[in-house]
Amino acid sequence: MKESLMDILCCPLDKQELELEVVRRDEEEILDGRLVCTECDEEYPIEEGIPNLLPPDMREGAPA
Amino acid sequence: MTDADPGDGTDRSSVRETYDRIAEHFSQTREHPWPEVREFCESASTPDDSGTALDLGCGNGRHAELLAERVDRVVGVDASTELLRVARDRAVDRGYSDALSLVAGDAARIPLAADSADLGVYVAALHHLPTRESRRASLDDLARVLVPGGRALVSVWAVTHSKFDRESGFDTTVDWTLPGGETVGRFYHVYDLAEFEADCAASALGVERIYESEGNCYAVVTGPA
Numbered sequence: 373m374k375e376s377l378m379d380i381l382c383c384p385l386d387k388q389e390l391e392l393e394v395v396r397r398d399e400e401e402i403l404d405g406r407l408v409c410t411e412c413d414e415e416y417p418i419e420e421g422i423p424n425l426l427p428p429d430m431r432e433g434a435p436a
Numbered sequence: 437m438t439d440a441d442p443g444d445g446t447d448r449s450s451v452r453e454t455y456d457r458i459a460e461h462f463s464q465t466r467e468h469p470w471p472e473v474r475e476f477c478e479s480a481s482t483p484d485d486s487g488t489a490l491d492l493g494c495g496n497g498r499h500a501e502l503l504a505e506r507v508d509r510v511v512g513v514d515a516s517t518e519l520l521r522v523a524r525d526r527a528v529d530r531g532y533s534d535a536l537s538l539v540a541g542d543a544a545r546i547p548l549a550a551d552s553a554d555l556g557v558y559v560a561a562l563h564h565l566p567t568r569e570s571r572r573a574s575l576d577d578l579a580r581v582l583v584p585g586g587r588a589l590v591s592v593w594a595v596t597h598s599k600f601d602r603e604s605g606f607d608t609t610v611d612w613t614l615p616g617g618e619t620v621g622r623f624y625h626v627y628d629l630a631e632f633e634a635d636c637a638a639s640a641l642g643v644e645r646i647y648e649s650e651g652n653c654y655a656v657v658t659g660p661a
Contacts, residue, residue: 425547
Protein backbone atom coordinates (compact mmCIF):
# COMPACT_ATOMS: atom_id res chain seq x y z
CA MET A 373 0.00 0.00 0.00
CA LYS A 374 1.02 3.57 -0.62
CA GLU A 375 1.75 5.56 2.52
CA SER A 376 -0.57 8.32 1.28
CA LEU A 377 -3.50 5.95 1.86
CA MET A 378 -3.05 6.58 5.59
CA ASP A 379 -4.93 9.87 5.01
CA ILE A 380 -8.21 8.02 4.69
CA LEU A 381 -7.83 4.59 6.32
CA CYS A 382 -9.43 4.11 9.71
CA CYS A 383 -10.26 1.32 12.14
CA PRO A 384 -13.38 -0.52 10.90
CA LEU A 385 -14.65 -0.97 14.46
CA ASP A 386 -14.51 2.53 15.96
CA LYS A 387 -13.46 4.57 12.88
CA GLN A 388 -10.50 6.04 14.75
CA GLU A 389 -7.09 6.77 13.27
CA LEU A 390 -4.52 4.07 12.71
CA GLU A 391 -0.82 4.05 13.38
CA LEU A 392 1.45 2.58 10.73
CA GLU A 393 4.25 0.18 11.65
CA VAL A 394 6.42 -0.73 8.66
CA VAL A 395 8.20 -4.08 8.53
CA ARG A 396 9.24 -4.08 4.88
CA ARG A 397 8.89 -1.51 2.13
CA ASP A 398 10.25 -0.60 -1.29
CA GLU A 399 10.53 2.82 -2.87
CA GLU A 400 6.82 3.15 -3.56
CA GLU A 401 4.90 0.95 -1.20
CA ILE A 402 4.67 -0.63 2.21
CA LEU A 403 4.85 -4.38 1.61
CA ASP A 404 4.57 -5.78 5.12
CA GLY A 405 3.65 -4.20 8.40
CA ARG A 406 0.81 -3.45 10.75
CA LEU A 407 -1.89 -0.88 11.31
CA VAL A 408 -2.80 -0.35 14.95
CA CYS A 409 -5.87 1.53 16.09
CA THR A 410 -4.89 4.51 18.23
CA GLU A 411 -8.09 4.08 20.25
CA CYS A 412 -8.91 0.36 20.69
CA ASP A 413 -5.40 -1.07 19.95
CA GLU A 414 -6.79 -3.63 17.49
CA GLU A 415 -4.04 -4.70 15.07
CA TYR A 416 -4.48 -5.14 11.33
CA PRO A 417 -1.80 -6.76 9.17
CA ILE A 418 -0.40 -5.43 5.90
CA GLU A 419 0.56 -8.48 3.82
CA GLU A 420 2.08 -8.47 0.34
CA GLY A 421 1.22 -4.79 0.07
CA ILE A 422 -2.48 -5.15 0.91
CA PRO A 423 -3.79 -3.88 4.25
CA ASN A 424 -6.24 -6.30 5.83
CA LEU A 425 -8.82 -4.18 7.64
CA LEU A 426 -11.39 -6.94 7.96
CA PRO A 427 -12.90 -6.84 11.45
CA PRO A 428 -11.61 -9.71 13.65
CA ASP A 429 -14.82 -11.77 13.22
CA MET A 430 -14.29 -11.92 9.45
CA ARG A 431 -10.63 -12.79 9.34
CA GLU A 432 -9.11 -16.09 8.31
CA GLY A 433 -9.77 -18.63 11.03
CA ALA A 434 -12.57 -16.63 12.66
CA PRO A 435 -15.27 -18.93 14.07
CA ALA A 436 -18.14 -19.28 11.60
CA MET B 437 -30.07 -23.09 -5.93
CA THR B 438 -31.33 -24.10 -2.52
CA ASP B 439 -33.18 -22.20 0.14
CA ALA B 440 -30.66 -20.82 2.56
CA ASP B 441 -30.53 -21.56 6.21
CA PRO B 442 -30.94 -18.03 7.50
CA GLY B 443 -28.95 -19.02 10.58
CA ASP B 444 -28.52 -16.51 13.34
CA GLY B 445 -27.13 -13.87 10.99
CA THR B 446 -23.80 -13.69 12.75
CA ASP B 447 -21.73 -15.69 10.28
CA ARG B 448 -19.75 -12.95 8.63
CA SER B 449 -16.94 -15.10 7.24
CA SER B 450 -18.66 -17.50 4.89
CA VAL B 451 -19.09 -15.30 1.81
CA ARG B 452 -15.50 -14.14 2.17
CA GLU B 453 -14.32 -17.77 2.35
CA THR B 454 -16.32 -18.68 -0.74
CA TYR B 455 -14.87 -15.84 -2.79
CA ASP B 456 -11.38 -16.69 -1.56
CA ARG B 457 -11.91 -20.18 -3.00
CA ILE B 458 -13.45 -19.20 -6.32
CA ALA B 459 -11.48 -15.96 -6.87
CA GLU B 460 -9.52 -16.89 -9.97
CA HIS B 461 -12.29 -18.67 -11.83
CA PHE B 462 -14.83 -16.02 -10.80
CA SER B 463 -12.59 -13.29 -12.17
CA GLN B 464 -12.21 -15.05 -15.53
CA THR B 465 -15.97 -14.84 -15.96
CA ARG B 466 -16.18 -11.20 -14.86
CA GLU B 467 -14.05 -9.47 -17.44
CA HIS B 468 -16.38 -6.75 -18.69
CA PRO B 469 -17.91 -3.89 -16.73
CA TRP B 470 -21.68 -3.67 -16.73
CA PRO B 471 -23.10 -1.05 -19.15
CA GLU B 472 -25.14 0.55 -16.34
CA VAL B 473 -21.95 1.07 -14.34
CA ARG B 474 -20.09 2.38 -17.37
CA GLU B 475 -22.87 4.89 -17.97
CA PHE B 476 -22.78 6.05 -14.35
CA CYS B 477 -18.99 6.42 -14.32
CA GLU B 478 -18.99 8.32 -17.58
CA SER B 479 -21.63 10.73 -16.26
CA ALA B 480 -19.83 11.17 -12.94
CA SER B 481 -17.52 14.08 -12.44
CA THR B 482 -15.36 15.26 -9.59
CA PRO B 483 -13.70 18.65 -9.28
CA ASP B 484 -10.86 18.75 -11.85
CA ASP B 485 -11.23 14.99 -12.36
CA SER B 486 -9.18 14.59 -9.20
CA GLY B 487 -10.27 13.17 -5.90
CA THR B 488 -10.91 9.67 -4.58
CA ALA B 489 -13.39 7.06 -5.75
CA LEU B 490 -14.49 4.02 -3.74
CA ASP B 491 -15.26 0.66 -5.34
CA LEU B 492 -17.00 -1.21 -2.53
CA GLY B 493 -17.04 -4.97 -3.13
CA CYS B 494 -14.56 -4.41 -5.95
CA GLY B 495 -14.03 -8.06 -6.88
CA ASN B 496 -11.46 -8.26 -9.66
CA GLY B 497 -11.56 -4.48 -10.13
CA ARG B 498 -13.34 -4.31 -13.48
CA HIS B 499 -15.29 -1.24 -12.30
CA ALA B 500 -12.30 0.27 -10.50
CA GLU B 501 -10.72 0.38 -13.95
CA LEU B 502 -13.52 2.69 -15.17
CA LEU B 503 -13.23 4.87 -12.07
CA ALA B 504 -9.46 5.17 -12.56
CA GLU B 505 -10.21 7.11 -15.75
CA ARG B 506 -12.15 9.72 -13.73
CA VAL B 507 -10.16 10.32 -10.55
CA ASP B 508 -6.61 10.33 -9.16
CA ARG B 509 -7.16 7.56 -6.69
CA VAL B 510 -9.48 4.55 -6.59
CA VAL B 511 -9.80 2.57 -3.39
CA GLY B 512 -11.05 -0.97 -3.99
CA VAL B 513 -12.46 -2.66 -0.90
CA ASP B 514 -13.38 -6.35 -0.86
CA ALA B 515 -13.75 -9.01 1.83
CA SER B 516 -11.79 -11.57 -0.20
CA THR B 517 -8.02 -11.14 -0.07
CA GLU B 518 -7.72 -13.69 -2.89
CA LEU B 519 -9.90 -11.55 -5.15
CA LEU B 520 -7.83 -8.50 -4.19
CA ARG B 521 -4.69 -10.30 -5.39
CA VAL B 522 -6.42 -11.03 -8.69
CA ALA B 523 -7.49 -7.36 -8.85
CA ARG B 524 -3.93 -6.23 -8.29
CA ASP B 525 -2.53 -8.46 -11.05
CA ARG B 526 -5.28 -7.31 -13.41
CA ALA B 527 -4.52 -3.63 -12.70
CA VAL B 528 -0.82 -4.20 -13.42
CA ASP B 529 -1.61 -6.05 -16.67
CA ARG B 530 -4.03 -3.36 -17.83
CA GLY B 531 -2.00 -0.35 -16.73
CA TYR B 532 -4.09 1.30 -14.00
CA SER B 533 -2.26 0.02 -10.91
CA ASP B 534 -0.80 3.45 -10.06
CA ALA B 535 -4.30 4.79 -9.41
CA LEU B 536 -5.61 1.74 -7.54
CA SER B 537 -5.29 1.06 -3.81
CA LEU B 538 -6.67 -2.24 -2.54
CA VAL B 539 -7.93 -2.83 0.98
CA ALA B 540 -9.45 -5.93 2.56
CA GLY B 541 -12.56 -4.87 4.43
CA ASP B 542 -16.21 -5.44 5.29
CA ALA B 543 -18.80 -3.43 3.32
CA ALA B 544 -20.86 -2.99 6.48
CA ARG B 545 -17.88 -1.65 8.45
CA ILE B 546 -15.93 0.34 5.87
CA PRO B 547 -12.37 1.07 7.02
CA LEU B 548 -12.36 4.58 5.53
CA ALA B 549 -12.70 7.94 7.23
CA ALA B 550 -15.81 10.11 6.94
CA ASP B 551 -16.00 12.30 3.81
CA SER B 552 -13.15 10.46 2.10
CA ALA B 553 -14.77 9.45 -1.21
CA ASP B 554 -15.99 11.84 -3.91
CA LEU B 555 -17.54 9.07 -5.95
CA GLY B 556 -18.53 5.45 -5.38
CA VAL B 557 -19.75 2.25 -6.95
CA TYR B 558 -21.15 -0.61 -4.88
CA VAL B 559 -22.09 -3.19 -7.48
CA ALA B 560 -23.48 -6.66 -6.79
CA ALA B 561 -22.13 -6.95 -3.26
CA LEU B 562 -24.70 -5.53 -0.81
CA HIS B 563 -26.88 -8.60 -1.50
CA HIS B 564 -24.22 -10.83 0.10
CA LEU B 565 -24.68 -9.28 3.55
CA PRO B 566 -26.65 -11.77 5.63
CA THR B 567 -29.18 -9.61 7.49
CA ARG B 568 -31.33 -6.62 6.68
CA GLU B 569 -29.71 -4.91 9.63
CA SER B 570 -26.22 -5.38 8.19
CA ARG B 571 -27.37 -4.25 4.73
CA ARG B 572 -28.86 -1.07 6.15
CA ALA B 573 -25.72 -0.50 8.25
CA SER B 574 -23.69 -0.84 5.07
CA LEU B 575 -25.75 1.84 3.28
CA ASP B 576 -25.36 4.13 6.29
CA ASP B 577 -21.63 3.52 6.29
CA LEU B 578 -21.44 4.36 2.57
CA ALA B 579 -23.19 7.65 3.38
CA ARG B 580 -20.63 8.37 6.09
CA VAL B 581 -17.71 7.79 3.72
CA LEU B 582 -19.07 9.86 0.81
CA VAL B 583 -18.39 13.60 0.80
CA PRO B 584 -21.54 15.73 1.02
CA GLY B 585 -23.00 15.71 -2.47
CA GLY B 586 -20.73 12.83 -3.57
CA ARG B 587 -22.57 10.33 -5.78
CA ALA B 588 -22.56 6.55 -5.82
CA LEU B 589 -24.21 3.76 -7.77
CA VAL B 590 -25.52 0.79 -5.75
CA SER B 591 -26.80 -2.40 -7.37
CA VAL B 592 -28.25 -5.68 -6.13
CA TRP B 593 -29.79 -8.74 -7.73
CA ALA B 594 -33.53 -8.37 -8.33
CA VAL B 595 -36.32 -10.95 -7.98
CA THR B 596 -37.16 -10.29 -11.65
CA HIS B 597 -33.81 -11.83 -12.71
CA SER B 598 -34.48 -14.75 -15.07
CA LYS B 599 -32.77 -17.03 -12.53
CA PHE B 600 -35.53 -16.36 -9.98
CA ASP B 601 -38.62 -14.81 -11.51
CA ARG B 602 -40.28 -14.16 -8.17
CA GLU B 603 -42.19 -11.22 -6.77
CA SER B 604 -40.87 -10.45 -3.32
CA GLY B 605 -37.42 -10.41 -1.78
CA PHE B 606 -35.95 -13.60 -0.29
CA ASP B 607 -32.75 -15.16 1.06
CA THR B 608 -31.11 -17.93 -0.93
CA THR B 609 -27.86 -19.73 -1.63
CA VAL B 610 -26.57 -19.70 -5.19
CA ASP B 611 -23.97 -22.29 -6.15
CA TRP B 612 -20.79 -21.43 -8.01
CA THR B 613 -19.47 -24.35 -10.06
CA LEU B 614 -15.69 -24.56 -10.28
CA PRO B 615 -14.05 -25.95 -13.44
CA GLY B 616 -13.58 -29.38 -11.80
CA GLY B 617 -17.33 -29.58 -11.10
CA GLU B 618 -17.14 -28.75 -7.42
CA THR B 619 -19.83 -26.33 -6.26
CA VAL B 620 -19.50 -23.65 -3.62
CA GLY B 621 -22.51 -21.78 -2.24
CA ARG B 622 -22.85 -18.04 -1.79
CA PHE B 623 -25.49 -16.32 0.33
CA TYR B 624 -27.72 -13.81 -1.44
CA HIS B 625 -30.58 -11.65 -0.40
CA VAL B 626 -32.45 -11.12 -3.66
CA TYR B 627 -34.37 -7.83 -3.57
CA ASP B 628 -37.68 -6.67 -4.87
CA LEU B 629 -37.52 -3.08 -6.02
CA ALA B 630 -39.84 -1.72 -3.30
CA GLU B 631 -37.72 -3.28 -0.57
CA PHE B 632 -34.50 -1.95 -2.10
CA GLU B 633 -36.08 1.49 -2.31
CA ALA B 634 -37.18 1.26 1.33
CA ASP B 635 -33.69 0.24 2.51
CA CYS B 636 -32.05 3.07 0.57
CA ALA B 637 -34.63 5.59 1.81
CA ALA B 638 -34.19 4.47 5.42
CA SER B 639 -30.43 5.02 5.21
CA ALA B 640 -28.47 8.23 5.63
CA LEU B 641 -28.00 8.35 1.84
CA GLY B 642 -29.87 10.74 -0.39
CA VAL B 643 -31.66 8.89 -3.20
CA GLU B 644 -31.47 10.44 -6.65
CA ARG B 645 -32.90 7.64 -8.74
CA ILE B 646 -34.02 4.01 -8.31
CA TYR B 647 -34.60 1.69 -11.24
CA GLU B 648 -34.44 -1.88 -12.48
CA SER B 649 -32.41 -3.09 -15.42
CA GLU B 650 -31.53 -6.59 -16.68
CA GLY B 651 -32.47 -8.33 -13.44
CA ASN B 652 -30.74 -5.87 -11.12
CA CYS B 653 -32.01 -3.05 -8.93
CA TYR B 654 -29.97 0.14 -9.16
CA ALA B 655 -29.88 3.24 -6.99
CA VAL B 656 -28.01 6.46 -7.70
CA VAL B 657 -27.40 7.84 -4.23
CA THR B 658 -25.64 10.82 -2.70
CA GLY B 659 -23.74 11.48 0.49
CA PRO B 660 -25.55 13.27 3.31
CA ALA B 661 -26.61 16.81 2.40
